[in-house]
Amino acid sequence: MSKIIQEIQKGRVLVSDGAWGTFLQKKGLKPGECPEEWNITRPEDVFDIAQSYILAGADMIETNSFGGNWFKLKGYGLEDQVFELNKAAAEISRKAAGPDRFVLGSVGPTGKLLLMDEATEDELYKAFKDQSQALEAGGADAIVIETMTDLEEARIAVKAAKENTACEVICTMTFDKILSGEYRTMMGISPGEMTESLVEAGASVIGANCGNGIADMIGIVKEIRQVNSAIPILIHANAGMPHYCDGETTFPESPADMAGRVKEIIEAGANIIGGCCGTTPDHIREVHHIVKGL
Amino acid sequence: MSFLLSYLTLLLNSISQNNQTMNELLIKLAECIEFGKINLASPYPPQLKGQDGADEITRKALDAGVNPQDILTLGLMPGMERIGIKFRENKVFVPQVLMSAKAMSTAMLHLKPYFLSGAAKQKGTFIIGTVLGDLHDIGKNLVGMMVEGNGYKVIDLGTDVSSAKFIEAVKANPNSVVGLSALLTTTMVNMEKITKDIKDAVPGTLVTIGGAPVNADFCAKIGADNYSPDPQGVVEYLNEKIA
Numbered sequence: 001m002s003k004i005i006q007e008i009q010k011g012r013v014l015v016s017d018g019a020w021g022t023f024l025q026k027k028g029l030k031p032g033e034c035p036e037e038w039n040i041t042r043p044e045d046v047f048d049i050a051q052s053y054i055l056a057g058a059d060m061i062e063t064n065s066f067g068g069n070w071f072k073l074k075g076y077g078l079e080d081q082v083f084e085l086n087k088a089a090a091e092i093s094r095k096a097a098g099p100d101r102f103v104l105g106s107v108g109p110t111g112k113l114l115l116m117d118e119a120t121e122d123e124l125y126k127a128f129k130d131q132s133q134a135l136e137a138g139g140a141d142a143i144v145i146e147t148m149t150d151l152e153e154a155r156i157a158v159k160a161a162k163e164n165t166a167c168e169v170i171c172t173m174t175f176d177k178i179l180s181g182e183y184r185t186m187m188g189i190s191p192g193e194m195t196e197s198l199v200e201a202g203a204s205v206i207g208a209n210c211g212n213g214i215a216d217m218i219g220i221v222k223e224i225r226q227v228n229s230a231i232p233i234l235i236h237a238n239a240g241m242p243h244y245c246d247g248e249t250t251f252p253e254s255p256a257d258m259a260g261r262v263k264e265i266i267e268a269g270a271n272i273i274g275g276c277c278g279t280t281p282d283h284i285r286e287v288h289h290i291v292k293g294l
Numbered sequence: 295m296s297f298l299l300s301y302l303t304l305l306l307n308s309i310s311q312n313n314q315t316m317n318e319l320l321i322k323l324a325e326c327i328e329f330g331k332i333n334l335a336s337p338y339p340p341q342l343k344g345q346d347g348a349d350e351i352t353r354k355a356l357d358a359g360v361n362p363q364d365i366l367t368l369g370l371m372p373g374m375e376r377i378g379i380k381f382r383e384n385k386v387f388v389p390q391v392l393m394s395a396k397a398m399s400t401a402m403l404h405l406k407p408y409f410l411s412g413a414a415k416q417k418g419t420f421i422i423g424t425v426l427g428d429l430h431d432i433g434k435n436l437v438g439m440m441v442e443g444n445g446y447k448v449i450d451l452g453t454d455v456s457s458a459k460f461i462e463a464v465k466a467n468p469n470s471v472v473g474l475s476a477l478l479t480t481t482m483v484n485m486e487k488i489t490k491d492i493k494d495a496v497p498g499t500l501v502t503i504g505g506a507p508v509n510a511d512f513c514a515k516i517g518a519d520n521y522s523p524d525p526q527g528v529v530e531y532l533n534e535k536i537a
Binding site: 032178180249 | 386512
């Protein structure tokens with residue numbers, strides 16, 4: 001099977017999947033419950049999420065392993081099951097994806113701040129290495145390190161995946177729009193600074209996920225392209241920012257809202273487009289229609 | 295007679311020089327807090343490299359006879375206020391605030407004995423926690439650090455905190471204000487019950503809330519007393535209500 005970057009080099013725009021967290025919640029995941037445990041206890045529900053995105057037209061799907069690192073799993077007493085839970089996550093997505101679509105092993109932040117000595121660089125490296133290897137063992141084609149805000153942690157994760165697996169390494173960070181109108185992660189990193197550093201660390205694809213609807217993602221793509229015209233860019237946009245009203249959380253941007261800006265984000269330089277919080281198979285279906293028609 | 299005058303002049307000069315030195319120390323200390331200069335050895339920030347940090351200056355100030363209360367009020371607090379405002383204005387980010395907090399807690403180590411003995415006083419007590427079901431703590435930690443740096447005792451209950459645990463802390467610390475944090479819309483909802491439970495158990499307790507999905511409308515709806523979008527806002531609320 002060819003690599004993701006080969007497809008992009010052919011000039012293709014690829015469609016990624018949508019939200020997992022909000023989808024799991026809809027299926028009954030409670031606050032305080034470990035999502036990754038469902039790979040063993042409720043694999044049919046996890047498979048259903050993966051398959052929904054494949055049927056909606058996604059070229060690639062992620063895995064239910066976002067919090068599958070040692071630090072996060074320790075909070076549930078499951079730190080001894082890093083390998084099993086991540087391997088199972090990749091196996092489920094692989095089964096849904098079949099042989100022809102890509103499986104991206106999701107790796108999220110540890111929640112530990114290096115700056116506050118909550119973990120050492122070696123401990124982080126080991127955690128990301130163990131997780132990446134388990135995802136590869138389950139059939140992941142690429143490792144997608146996502147929702148990162150700390151550049152040093154992101155670099156460690158990229159290197160751990162690159163140096164210990166044969167997977168392509170993708171890394172996306174989460175930006176906020178600050179008062180000046182520019183974008184920064186909460187740790188103060190700009191899209192430009194991210195790009196230069198992560199490419200140097202060994203990422204084949206970089207970009208942004210979460211924190212923004214597609215409109216602000218267009219702005220982030222433009223900032224990335226200002227410093228690098230060639231690196232493949234992946235965007236996972238929220239369906240807008242969540243509103244809470246009378247016991248219900250809603251995300252305001254509809255599939256049509258998202259699809260309506262796809263052409264613009266491609267023109268700005270995005271190569272892979274998918275969704276994050278609040279997006280559904282319907283969002284991905286609409287995005288896929290637009291991309292197919294271009 | 296002239297000998298007495300010379301002596302008095304010398305004495306007054308030395309007192310005023312000592313005051314000037316004490317003042318200079320406090321100004322320098324505030325600068326160390328504002329810019330996150332922890333100690334002499336620390337290379338951060340670059341512009342203060344090779345100079346004394348919060349650690350050394352606090353020690354020197356105490357040795358020079360500066361009142362520990364003044365060290366807190368005139369040295370630490372102005373520095374924390376400045377970084378809090380810069381953070382609100384997006385001029386600095388989480389790492390800079392964390393460095394300031396580290397500088398401040400290094401200074402506080404020297405002052406702790408004076409708080410314990412009662413020689414120096416904190417303005418009040420603030421109890422903070424991330425609500426039940428939520429494990430996110432960076433925002434909560436920032437608020438806790440900044441509130442402590444502005445002269446309050448902070449009791450941090452951690453994450454995934456139940457009503458019972460909040461109530462226990464409130465009962466053990468009369469007249470404290472409670473802060474609730476949440477990052478997710480799904481856990482933010484727990485703030486309603488926790489706020490009600492606290493106010494039922496200890497009527498009159500003030501509750502302030504914060505976190506990415508939270509806003510003033512939600513605060514009003516659940517019967518909480520204050521919403522602040524940033525740590526400096528919490529400090530200002532506490533100053534208004536307590537100090």
